[in-house]
Amino acid sequence: MINLDSGVKKQMVAEKIKNFIGLFSWSLILIIMLILLRPLPSWAQTKILENTVYQADNLVVSLFPKLPLQGQAVIVSISCRQASPVPRQLVLLGKKFKIVAVDEGEYKAVCAVPLNAPLGSQQLGIDLADATVVEIPLTILAGNYGEEHLHLPAEMVNPTKVAHLMQIKNDRIRLRQIYGSSKAVIRFSQPFIRPLKSTIITPFGRRRFLNETPKSPHGGIDLRGKTGTPVPAAAGGKVAFSGKLYYSGNAVIIDHGLDVFSLYLHLDTLSVAEGDQVNQGQVIGKLGSTGRVTGPHLHWGIKINGIFVDPLEFINESRLLLQPVGEE
Numbered sequence: 001m002i003n004l005d006s007g008v009k010k011q012m013v014a015e016k017i018k019n020f021i022g023l024f025s026w027s028l029i030l031i032i033m034l035i036l037l038r039p040l041p042s043w044a045q046t047k048i049l050e051n052t053v054y055q056a057d058n059l060v061v062s063l064f065p066k067l068p069l070q071g072q073a074v075i076v077s078i079s080c081r082q083a084s085p086v087p088r089q090l091v092l093l094g095k096k097f098k099i100v101a102v103d104e105g106e107y108k109a110v111c112a113v114p115l116n117a118p119l120g121s122q123q124l125g126i127d128l129a130d131a132t133v134v135e136i137p138l139t140i141l142a143g144n145y146g147e148e149h150l151h152l153p154a155e156m157v158n159p160t161k162v163a164h165l166m167q168i169k170n171d172r173i174r175l176r177q178i179y180g181s182s183k184a185v186i187r188f189s190q191p192f193i194r195p196l197k198s199t200i201i202t203p204f205g206r207r208r209f210l211n212e213t214p215k216s217p218h219g220g221i222d223l224r225g226k227t228g229t230p231v232p233a234a235a236g237g238k239v240a241f242s243g244k245l246y247y248s249g250n251a252v253i254i255d256h257g258l259d260v261f262s263l264y265l266h267l268d269t270l271s272v273a274e275g276d277q278v279n280q281g282q283v284i285g286k287l288g289s290t291g292r293v294t295g296p297h298l299h300w301g302i303k304i305n306g307i308f309v310d311p312l313e314f315i316n317e318s319r320l321l322l323q324p325v326g327e328e
C-alpha cells in the first residue's frame with residue numbers, strides 16, 4: 001500500500017474537477033451550437049430567399065424590391081404555417097393594402113410608395129387575424145425624376161368657367177367611386193406589357209410647372225404616337241371607366257384587381273365599355289389629343305390604391321404577383 005499524502009490527493013481531485021468543468025463547458029458550447037445551427041423547419045427553408053425581410057417560426061415575408069424608391073410599387077409575398085393567424089391587410093404610411101390568398105398558406109399583396117413619401121426607415125405593418133400586427137422595417141429611397149415646365153391655355157391650367165369646374169368636380173366623384181371598387185383578386189394572368197413601344201416623351205414622376213404654377217408630378221409616362229394608333233390593354237382586367245374627363249380627355253381605366261388600375265388617357269376614340277372584360281393586347285381605343293395636352297400622345301399610368309407608381313418598374317414587378325411564393 002502506498003499512502004499518498006493529502007497534498008497529492010487534493011491535486012488529483014482538483015485535476016478531476018478541472019477535467020469535468022472542461023468537458024462540461026465543451027458540451028455546453030456544442031449544445032448551444034447545435035441549437036443555433038438547427039435547420040429551419042422544412043416548409044420555411046424553401047421560402048427563405050434573397051428578398052426575405054422577415055422570418056419567424058410561422059411566417060416568412062419577402063419584398064420586391066427590398067429597398068423601394070418613392071413612386072415605386074412593392075410586391076409582398078407572405079408564407080404562413082397553418083398554425084399562424086391569417087394575414088388580413090398591410091399598412092404602409094397610413095394606407096391599407098389588400099392581401100390575396102394564392103395557395104394554401106401563401107399570400108400576395110402589392111403596396112405603393114407615394115412620390116412624396118417620407119424617406120428613410122418606415123414600417124410595413126401586417127395585420128393578422130388574431131388582431132396582432134407584425135411590423136417590418138422598410139427603408140424608402142429618394143426617387144429623382146426631374147422637373148419640366150409647360151405652357152398651356154390658362155383655362156386648362158386654372159379653370160374658371162362654371163361648366164368646367166362642375167365637370168372637374170363630377171370627374172373627381174366618379175373617379176373616387178372607380179378607385180374604391182377593386183377587389184382582393186388578381187384579374188390578370190400575364191405580366192404587364194408596355195402598350196406602345198414608341199419613345200417616351202415625358203417620363204414618370206417629373207415635377208410639373210404649368211404656366212410656372214407648381215402642379216402634381218407626372219403620374220405616368222407619355223408615349224409618342226400618331227392620332228388613330230390602336231392602343232392595347234397592358235394586361236387583362238375589367239374596364240372600370242370608359243368616357244370623357246376634363247383633364248384626361250377620352251380615357252379608359254382598367255381594374256386589374258388588388259387596387260391596381262391602368263390608365264390610358266387623351267384617346268381619340270374609345271372601343272370598350274365599362275364592365276367589359278379585356279385581355280392583354282386587346283385594343284381599348286385609339287391614340288389622340290383630347291383633354292389637357294399639347295399634342296397627340298398616349299398617357300399611360302398605373303395607379304395602386306390611389307397612388308401613382310412608375311409603370312415601367314411595375315411591368316417587371318407584376319411578374320412576381322403571378323409566381324408562386326418561394327419561386328420568385
Ligand SMILES: [Zn+2]
Binds near residue numbers: 222
Ligand atoms: Zn402624361
